[in-house]
Amino acid sequence: xxxxxxxxxxxxxxxxxxxxxxxxxxxxxxxxxxxxxxxxxxxxxxxxxxxxxxxxxxxxxxxxxxxxxxxxxxxxxxxxxxxxxxxxxxxxxxxxxxxxxxxxxxxxxxxxxxxxxxxxxxxxxxxxxxxxxxxxxxxxxxxxxxxxxxxxxxxxxxxxxxxxxxxxxxxxxxxxxxxxxxxxxxxxxxxxxxxxxxxxxxxxxxxxxxxxxxxxxxxxxxxxxxxxxxxxxxxxxxxxxxxxxx
Amino acid sequence: xxxxxxxxxxxxxxxxxxxxxxxxxxxxxxxxxxxxxxxxxxxxxxxxxxxxxxxxxxxxxxxxxxxxxxxxxxxxxxxxxxxxxxxxxxxxxxxxxxxxxxxxxxxxxxxxxxxxxxxxxxxxxxxxxxxxxxxxxxxxxxxxxxxxxxxxxxxxxxxxxxxxxxxxxxxxxxxxxxxxxxxxxxxxxxxxxxxxxxxxxxxxxxxxxxxxxxxxxxxxxxxxxxxxxxxxxxxxxxxxxxxxxxxxxxxxxxxxxxxxxxxxxxxxxxxxxxxxxxxxxxxxxxxxxxxxxxxxxxxxxxxxxxxxxxxxxxxxxxxxxxxxxxxxxxxxxxxxxxxxxxxxxxxxxxxxxxxxxxxxxxxxxxxxxxxxxxxxxxxxxxxxxxxxxxxxxxxxxxxxxxxxxxxxxxxxxxxxxxxxxxxxxxxxxxxxxxxxxx
Numbered sequence: 001x002x003x004x005x006x007x008x009x010x011x012x013x014x015x016x017x018x019x020x021x022x023x024x025x026x027x028x029x030x031x032x033x034x035x036x037x038x039x040x041x042x043x044x045x046x047x048x049x050x051x052x053x054x055x056x057x058x059x060x061x062x063x064x065x066x067x068x069x070x071x072x073x074x075x076x077x078x079x080x081x082x083x084x085x086x087x088x089x090x091x092x093x094x095x096x097x098x099x100x101x102x103x104x105x106x107x108x109x110x111x112x113x114x115x116x117x118x119x120x121x122x123x124x125x126x127x128x129x130x131x132x133x134x135x136x137x138x139x140x141x142x143x144x145x146x147x148x149x150x151x152x153x154x155x156x157x158x159x160x161x162x163x164x165x166x167x168x169x170x171x172x173x174x175x176x177x178x179x180x181x182x183x184x185x186x187x188x189x190x191x192x193x194x195x196x197x198x199x200x201x202x203x204x205x206x207x208x209x210x211x212x213x214x215x216x217x218x219x220x221x222x223x224x225x226x227x228x229x230x231x232x233x234x235x236x237x238x239x240x241x242x243x244x245x246x
Numbered sequence: 247x248x249x250x251x252x253x254x255x256x257x258x259x260x261x262x263x264x265x266x267x268x269x270x271x272x273x274x275x276x277x278x279x280x281x282x283x284x285x286x287x288x289x290x291x292x293x294x295x296x297x298x299x300x301x302x303x304x305x306x307x308x309x310x311x312x313x314x315x316x317x318x319x320x321x322x323x324x325x326x327x328x329x330x331x332x333x334x335x336x337x338x339x340x341x342x343x344x345x346x347x348x349x350x351x352x353x354x355x356x357x358x359x360x361x362x363x364x365x366x367x368x369x370x371x372x373x374x375x376x377x378x379x380x381x382x383x384x385x386x387x388x389x390x391x392x393x394x395x396x397x398x399x400x401x402x403x404x405x406x407x408x409x410x411x412x413x414x415x416x417x418x419x420x421x422x423x424x425x426x427x428x429x430x431x432x433x434x435x436x437x438x439x440x441x442x443x444x445x446x447x448x449x450x451x452x453x454x455x456x457x458x459x460x461x462x463x464x465x466x467x468x469x470x471x472x473x474x475x476x477x478x479x480x481x482x483x484x485x486x487x488x489x490x491x492x493x494x495x496x497x498x499x500x501x502x503x504x505x506x507x508x509x510x511x512x513x514x515x516x517x518x519x520x521x522x523x524x525x526x527x528x529x530x531x532x533x534x535x536x537x538x539x540x541x542x543x544x545x546x547x548x549x550x551x552x553x554x555x556x557x558x559x560x561x562x563x564x565x566x567x568x569x570x571x572x573x574x575x576x577x578x579x580x581x582x583x584x585x586x587x588x589x590x591x592x593x594x595x596x597x598x599x600x601x602x603x604x605x606x607x608x609x610x611x612x613x614x615x616x617x618x619x620x621x622x623x624x625x626x627x628x629x630x631x632x633x634x635x636x637x638x639x640x641x642x643x644x645x646x647x648x649x650x651x652x653x654x655x656x657x658x659x660x661x662x663x664x665x666x667x668x669x670x671x672x673x674x675x676x677x678x679x680x681x682x683x684x
Contacts, residue, residue: 078598081594112247
């Protein structure tokens with residue numbers, strides 16, 4: 001699904017160079033649930049940004065879903081992000097003056113899908129996260145956990161091949177964090193590849209594979225007990241699967 | 247996507263009403279000021295009779311002082327008007343398709359009812375061709391025929407407003423009114439006619455109102471009518487009678503002709519040269535031969551109907567618009583940079599730079615459109631103010647649909663131009679830098 005080979009990323013200012021990734025080599029297979037851990041400054045977010053095509057890199061190779069994305073121009077990277085990648089952020093990143101329906105609609109609009117198709121996907125995604133009855137509410141009317149579920153609905157409405165989650169439970173209390181984690185596990189169970197950055201060892205342990213970064217390099221890469229070989233192929237809540245098959 | 251961008255623009259405008267109001271106000275004030283001056287300029291410089299402006303010509307002949315030119319600053323220019331006897335002679339020769347001699351005068355109208363008081367009304371004294379040449383619209387009746395040009399019948403064509411004052415606006419054709427002790431028969435009533443500029447007489451003011459009524463040129467002698475418009479003389483003459491006045495070298499009669507086409511122009515000038523050649527033999531026209539005819543637009547330019555001050559004012563007002571737009575650029579930049587977290591998110595969700603750029607441009611376009619609408623209202627107020635201050639005739643300062651569309655187009659286009667840089671800046675922001683911190 002994702003193959004990075006000797007990726008190097010350096011942030012430069014007039015005075016200093018910061019090596020965020022040092023020839024990182026990493027592969028994530030289709031259908032894996034990978035947790036990325038590491039201390040602050042270890043390169044977790046840089047890795048996620050590069051994996052999500054939000055940032056370029058200085059050298060190395062990156063193949064995403066069989067395509068060498070280092071050759072893509074900015075427009076093509078936008079299309080790739082829109083069609084193949086779903087993002088979940090720590091601070092939810094919902095647009096405050098759009099209601100839930102409109103928030104989930106944003107990436108679908110950029111894909112230029114038809115009105116009926118968009119509506120069906122949005123309603124389905126909201127049902128999946130259990131918020132179908134709140135689609136006309138604005139984010140401020142929801143709790144943090146509910147907002148993160150909306151963000152997840154937005155991420156999965158486009159049936160992405162890869163879901164990138166940057167500390168998705170970082171702003172949530174323990175109860176809500178577990179709910180969100182369960183939702184991610186359900187999505188993974190239906191075949192979506194998930195890469196999640198987290199500081200929480202308990203949540204990391206629930207992923208199938210843990211990668212620990214240090215100083216921009218992979219320090220440890222190990223499978224956990226929860227690794228399942230083949231994801232289930234069945235829709236959530238009795239619906240058709242929202243996410244692509246591995 | 248355009249509809250979606252309009253919806254987003256509305257939401258964005260509502261999100262920060264104070265900033266939006268400032269941007270709209272900056273554009274509205276700029277548009278209001280620039281469109282006020284531009285409308286006045288446009289009305290002043292518009293072609294008042296486009297369908298005939300290239301076949302109607304004002305006639306000038308240089309009968310001025312042999313020792314110095316009529317205009318010391320522009321010595322090539324002949325007097326703007328003719329002597330009475332030259333105009334009378336040209337009328338008699340009738341070498342053009344149509345021709346009219348004319349001047350401004352006024353007459354005292356005696357009351358129709360015992361309760362009313364006599365009052366003075368402005369009159370244009372003209373030949374019968376005047377109405378046809380200048381496409382004067384009639385509400386009732388018509389002008390006088392050619393026979394009246396020689397018979398000097400006391401007939402009158404009333405303007406619409408004077409007819410309302412005298413006859414309550416009803417069809418007054420065939421009715422009579424008394425002026426200067428003579429009973430005039432009403433032949434016609436003109437409909438609203440307010441050519442702007444008043445092309446047939448820029449000498450006495452291109453933006454004066456059209457005269458209250460029209461009477462035959464042939465009545466000049468009968469009523470001993472004198473021009474109340476401009477009147478220039480150079481020769482020291484002993485004038486003791488009206489007839490001597492008519493035969494003097496004073497120039498006070500305006501002369502217009504209509505030709506079949508612009509190609510007849512040289513032929514008519516040759517005709518004027520021939521006439522002046524004859525007059526030279528009689529000891530007149532001692533200056534070098536200098537006969538000219540000017541079509542309507544040339545005549546307007548000749549008299550600088552649109553003063554240079556007006557052009558400067560338009561330029562200054564557009565400079566003011568530029569200043570307003572610079573303020574708009576600053577405000578737009580502030581607003582767009584304030585939205586960089588949202589923009590980064592949209593980029594992360596799949597919006598290309600082009601899509602983000604278009605979204606911002608639609609938003610500034612909407613702000614410009616709103617500013618344009620408010621600016622139009624301000625311009626309308628400005629025009630009312632100009633009308634009030636300068637006591638301008640009503641027709642001069644009206645905004646037609648072309649100016650309304652121009653105002654909206656200028657507002658939208660200029661605001662889009664003002665938004666180009668901020669939109670470009672915001673769509674270049676790397677998305678990753680904002681997502682973590684939102």
